[in-house]
Amino acid sequence: MSLHLDPVLLFKCLADETRLVMSLLLQAEGELCVCELTCALDASQPKVSRHLAQLRHCGLLQDRRQGQWIFYRLHPQLPAWVNLLLQTTQQGNPDLLIASAARLAQMGERPERDAACC
Amino acid sequence: MSLHLDPVLLFKCLADETRLVMSLLLQAEGELCVCELTCALDASQPKVSRHLAQLRHCGLLQDRRQGQWIFYRLHPQLPAWVNLLLQTTQQGNPDLLIASAARLAQMGERPERDAACC
DNA sequence: TACGCATATAACAATATCCATATATAATAA
DNA sequence: TTATTATATATGGATATTGTTATATGCGTA
Known part of the structure; x- marks a missing residue:
């Protein structure tokens, strides 16, 4: 069973460069x-945290705490059309991630993940 | 050759129920x-007109004048990912259009289209 | 020309969004 | 306990977005 996700709310979430x-x-x-997202996006911690909260509240993201860190991922029960929409956006705009992926790759001291909880 | 369409701008356009x-x-x-859109959406004419202008300025729509009327359609040179994104959104949210399509179907006195210009 | 219809735009108020700064909470280590 | 690190939230100001009302423009027709 997948989550319901209001399309207007979803588009509001994606209508900001940081959140997209x-x-x-x-x-x-x-x-x-x-902290990885903060580095990758080269943004302030409160800014990243607030945008993450918005994405979580709308249902796009799920978080889990592991020790001091809180890890975010796409919600595992996203409706199929949302996953497809994200893939389509990524494939149609491959340059969107270049800078942030590069900063992430260069980042030192990234926390280790425990075995995925689920 | 297809148009370029900034993804953040596109999502801003779709992040409003009227425009979506x-x-x-x-x-x-x-x-x-x-006038057909005004009827279908059950909205005021200036409201529809201003949202249409926004969609046109961002490149999503194209318009043509035919006599007194101005017809809008999706821009014929949309990038493939934009068309796919719209299809995906429609298929994942079939109820979004029910009310407006019904109002459109019930509308009397709809203007006739001349042979499509292009 | 004047008039009516379809559409666009302007002006304004109400509301929403965004960022930065400051502070709060939670986990860990000493 | 205290200190440190990671993350979340509150507050306030700047800016953007939205809807309504009023007005402008453009076309067709008398």
């Missing part, structure tokens, strides 16, 4: 903690 | 004039 890049980066990377 | 329904209705119906 975060969403696509999570789609590409699977799971990232707030 | 208009866009999907045009995808389903092909071409509609402002």
Whole structure:
């Protein structure tokens, strides 16, 4: 059974560069903690945290705590059309992630993931 | 050769119920004039007109004048990912158009289209 | 020309969004 | 306990978005 996700709310979520890049980066990377996203996006921690909260509230993201860190990923029960929409956006705009993926790759001291909880 | 369409701008366009329904209705119906959209959406004429202008400015819609009427349609040179995204949204949310399509179907006195100009 | 219809735009108020700064909470380590 | 790190939230100001009302423009017709 998949989540319901109001399309207007979803588009509001994606209608901001920070949130769009975060969403696509999570789609590409699977799971990232707030500090990794902060580095990848080159943005302030409160800014990243607030946008993540918005994405979580609308149902696009799920979080889990692991020790000090909180890892975010796309919600595992996203409706199929939402996953397809994200893939389509990514494939039609491959340059959107270049800078943030590069910053993430260069980042040192990334926290280790425990065995995925589910 | 297809248009470039900034994804954040596109999502801003779709992040409003009036604009989202208009866009999907045009995808389903092909071409509609402002008065048809005004009826279908049950909205004021200036409201419809201003949202249409926004969709046109961002590149999602194209218009043509035919006598007194101005017909809008999806821009014929949309990038493939944009068309796919609209289709995906429509198929994942079939109820979005029910009310407006019904109002359109019940509308009397709809203007006749001349042979499509292009 | 004048009039009516279809559409676009302007002006304004109400509301929403965004960012930065400051502060709060939670986990871990000493 | 205290300190440190990671993350979340509150507050306030700047800016953007939205809808309504009023007005302008453009076409067709008398």
